[in-house]
Amino acid sequence: MSVGEGELVQLIEPGRVHRRVYTDPAIFDLEMARIFGTAWIYVGHESQVKNPGDYFCTRIGRKPVIMVRGPDGEVRVIHNQCAHRGAMVVALEQGNAPEFQCCYHGWTYHLDGRLKAVPLQHGYPREFDPADPKTSMLQVPRVESYRGFVFASEAPDGPDLTDSLGYMATSLDDMVDRAPDGEIEVAGGVFKHTYDGNWKLYFENLCDAAHPLFTHRSSIEAAQQQSDAAHSDGTGEIALRQMRQNGAPYSFWESQVGIWTYPNGHSFLGDYHDDAKLVAAMNDPTFRDYRGALEAKKGKARTDEVLAVRRWNSTIYPNISFMSQFQQLRVVHPIAVDRTVVHAYTFRLKGAPERMFRNAISFANTVNGTGSLVLTDDLEIYNRIGIGLASEGTEWLQVGRGFTSDVPDAHGGRRGKNSTSEVYIRNMLDAWLAYMTNGRAAQAAA
Template structure:
């Protein structure tokens, strides 16, 4: 593991985080970024795919774990495997396609061929290799991702064999994830296709936005709300609003209980009608408050870079390309049993709202890019950022599992602070065993 320089120790201390202040250097420092690739993306569970994207033997897709390209494939025994998409001969990507179906994968450089188990099956001029002392093709397969597991259709991978299990990593937060993943007995699926877009911002800025930032909605999205709703976004921070932020292990969900607030902004009445018709089912499967949160005005980030909007059902991965560049991969999740016309309405609604040309995403991107650009300023980066909104609002909410931290009020930065405390703990810890809590580490800055 990388030894921390004095410079990095100073930044990562985030000494004022506990009183709601952020050090802007975490968004632009190249040494921070390099350490993130190792200690965040190199050992956290990262979203890879939905099982529905790999429906049969040989179905595959390529994706990213930080800066590592990964091949995800349905194997002969129906399990899902993931491998570094890098030929062990000269590191050329073995698979160039984004999606497809194949029983073997052939590197276009020296014709090394691999099966869906990642094993090296054949190679060009094989006899020449076999005459070489010590050559053993069993040692030259595609390198597997250390751990692969799934949670109710969502497939995750982890490059660190010593990392905790996916179940432990999600912890009690999986209870909240069931709000959208398990509100129907038929389960969920991703609609075919996805959107790839590039944003000149640090990945943590949009990840934090989805984790905690209901504050911006009423102002930043005022024009978009007029287009989609014909009215303003409701006053989320009003004194009578029943709204909350919950977090665990850096995973964050902010929501109110308006039932169909996010779905309303799709501009697709079929979606609202579908949710209304299934309200009793949601109550029976999920209970309070999750049944009321199915389509509510809410947003979620699963640490570190996987976010979604319940109701609008847009799922997205913020892929860090550099400290100031993020590639966004966007998908649409639906209930598998939903009528086809409802699924189509969800797709159209997602395109109209959270896509590069969507009315809400076009509102969000300029501030994310502006904040990232400002962090490049020599003087600006010396000014700590205020992030103390909602301090002192912790509550106990009946019915939620132990370990979920709950605070009253959707307009808050409680989840943002939890996100960065988890980030700090992982960045400071040389190994998973050193991550003691969300705010401390055995490696003292």
């Protein structure tokens, strides 16, 4: 069943959204074409393909793709699909290869996707031409990197990456600027989790300052009963403080945190456990050493400036969320209208004490790990929303909190005057509608 533009426009009203946006398979198919098929999609970080021949497999929407560094040093993104009979060519998640070979009939490709050799070529019709681009693993037409973060767009034309990021580029800057050597790298493993619900639910939860008190109550109470002394190895304290801080009263969430949104669906939530609370106040010697390393490289004034940026979750719509203070980045993969997979990566700050990386890993275990006491609560919520929305009941979902009090932001966006405003959801839905109608339904933010 196809979905008309007029129908799409009717699914979003001021302060509310129809449940079909999250449950209709035809809408999901259209999202894959009009959002994931046109927007700048984060594919990976340059540090994952440091050397020629290094590759990393991921997806743009549902399409499997490979980010690969060629012998010429250039990073490309090619479709992970054989031009012969369509098999996925590379099955490993990452590695190094001089060429790609399909394991079905042995077609072999250069690292830029061009066909290199075909067994039994004499058997093909005379007009079969291995040099024809149609026999390649197709390149994604546009690939751009912003400070090491590689994005790709399936649209041959459109706004460039920095235009599309706008002010949100400053959140990526914050990821990198925290490294004393000015560089970060993906390190450690990857956490993967999945839930039976729509991909948009994930982003709608990450900046939701109204949910921790309820959703995370069990870990808040468990953490409140523990003494710091029992977890004085440092890493345990990070988990304890993270969980306890989720129990901050509404007055704190409403006034102290902050929520900012920008064009194209991007947003960030202000900090609710800034460095001063979570690390420095513990008189953590690691943090002292880290600050020292930053000052040695950047000077005191710049160090103060870098550490003064305190953001919690930054969302770059439509597929990543990251936390600069703990070097976490989550990539959201929509699988089906009611199935989503999330991959969470940790970065190492080059030039920082190794214990900073250990802290980041400890934090990853607390918020992104498969055994996390926090993440499991959120996954349960996504599943329950999935079940609730799939049933016939409430047709319209309320996303109007803060609607009348949101205020313009100095950098061209809108922010919640009240930090528990659902402005970030409305902002994503505005972007959603703009993408889904090929820009014809103007962003309400404009």
